[in-house]
Amino acid sequence: MSFKKQRVTVLGSTGSIGVNTLDVIARHPERFEVFALSAATQTDLMLAQCLQFKPRYAVMVSQPQARLLAQKIKENRLSVQVLWAPDALEMIASHELVDTVMAAIVGAAGLAACMAAAKAGKRLLLANKEALVVGGDVFLQAVRAGGAKLLPIDSEHSAIFQSLPDDPQTWPQRVEKIILTASGGPFRTREPGSLRHVTPDEACAHPNWVMGRKISVDSATMMNKALEVIEAKYLFGLAPQQIEVVIHPQSIVHSMVQYRDASVLAQLGTPDMRGPIAYGLAWPDRITSGAKALDFASLASMTFEKPDDARFPGLRLAWEVLKAPVGTAAVLNAANEVAVAAFLDKRIRFDQIHDINHATLDAVAVSQVTDIAGLLALDAQARRLATELAEGLEP
Numbered sequence: 001m002s003f004k005k006q007r008v009t010v011l012g013s014t015g016s017i018g019v020n021t022l023d024v025i026a027r028h029p030e031r032f033e034v035f036a037l038s039a040a041t042q043t044d045l046m047l048a049q050c051l052q053f054k055p056r057y058a059v060m061v062s063q064p065q066a067r068l069l070a071q072k073i074k075e076n077r078l079s080v081q082v083l084w085a086p087d088a089l090e091m092i093a094s095h096e097l098v099d100t101v102m103a104a105i106v107g108a109a110g111l112a113a114c115m116a117a118a119k120a121g122k123r124l125l126l127a128n129k130e131a132l133v134v135g136g137d138v139f140l141q142a143v144r145a146g147g148a149k150l151l152p153i154d155s156e157h158s159a160i161f162q163s164l165p166d167d168p169q170t171w172p173q174r175v176e177k178i179i180l181t182a183s184g185g186p187f188r189t190r191e192p193g194s195l196r197h198v199t200p201d202e203a204c205a206h207p208n209w210v211m212g213r214k215i216s217v218d219s220a221t222m223m224n225k226a227l228e229v230i231e232a233k234y235l236f237g238l239a240p241q242q243i244e245v246v247i248h249p250q251s252i253v254h255s256m257v258q259y260r261d262a263s264v265l266a267q268l269g270t271p272d273m274r275g276p277i278a279y280g281l282a283w284p285d286r287i288t289s290g291a292k293a294l295d296f297a298s299l300a301s302m303t304f305e306k307p308d309d310a311r312f313p314g315l316r317l318a319w320e321v322l323k324a325p326v327g328t329a330a331v332l333n334a335a336n337e338v339a340v341a342a343f344l345d346k347r348i349r350f351d352q353i354h355d356i357n358h359a360t361l362d363a364v365a366v367s368q369v370t371d372i373a374g375l376l377a378l379d380a381q382a383r384r385l386a387t388e389l390a391e392g393l394e395p
Helices: 016-026 043-053 063-075 088-094 108-119 130-146 155-163 168-174 192-197 213-221 223-236 274-282 317-323 328-344 352-363 372-391
Strands: 006-011 032-039 057-060 081-083 100-103 123-126 149-152 175-182 243-247 253-259 264-268
Touching: 006 016, 006 088, 006 108, 016 032, 016 043, 016 100, 016 274, 032 043, 032 088, 043 057, 043 063, 057 063, 057 088, 063 081, 081 088, 088 108, 100 108, 100 274, 108 123, 108 130, 108 328, 108 372, 123 130, 123 274, 130 223, 130 328, 130 372, 149 155, 149 223, 149 274, 155 175, 155 223, 155 253, 155 264, 155 274, 168 175, 175 223, 213 223, 213 328, 213 352, 223 243, 223 317, 223 328, 317 328, 317 352, 328 352, 328 372, 352 372
Parallel strands: 006 032, 006 100, 032 057, 057 081, 100 123, 123 149, 175 243
Antiparallel strands: 175 253, 253 264
């Protein structure tokens, strides 16, 4: 069978999602080719990716990193064009020759490129949950206006998407609720009072998944799940009370949909991001991903439990934010990015991440926001305040 090759831009190609995306692409050279790659600082890995996939463009965040990469590209006689301009990410996300964009830049930094891809009508594989958390309805309006196809890559949202009926028009009549599963991270059974002593290395030691440090800390606080609740509300058009979170330490059931008749459909698989990545790249087809198949004969027992509010106080902020004015989610996301960075730099304690998030939400007054400029202004205001709060705390 022959396929029209998809030209793919991978935003954040040197991160965990980006590396796994390129692994899946390499397994299917007849279906995909890499058009452009972007990275923040890892010039050596970016060079290796350029040598293997030979993209047209490689974008680095800063000019010094771009110059270093350009020199290495020249030494290896590659025809890759290296860019670093502020709008370079938007250019490679919206280029007329691009079919598919993998949005895997962590944090609000990826929002502008996601917006550009949406407006240009691309197949947008959304691994950057902040595009929806920060962008919300404004981002979805861009998706609709551009005729883009939005496919979730987070394992939980991909699982929900795979478990829902094909016709979104039927979801309100057929779906009772969705249930997002969470591993519980490395501190699922740890005494809440002892969390003040957690180190960055301990917080980043996830028991099931291999992820970047920021996302790993979010998993340890379960703020990642709070952000996923917000994302799910926008992705699937459900009321906040129709979204539930349950801890499932084995990370085999990736999420579930409960229907009106009380039946539940779930998507299962090994904890390997190549599964949802392959699904997004090939949708509606199924292709080999490289992920190991489940062996049910040797599968250990699967357990489920309710999240503990004392251990994970940040989780409940999701529902509070969804009841607040549009733009409040952007405040929470900005505060959390600042707080996690401060924790990883050992400037605040682990338990103070929630303190900063909560205090920032209380301090920033949010009125209804209707455009990206307003959302980014809220983001900047929240970051300034969260930075001041972090500086005033004793580590």
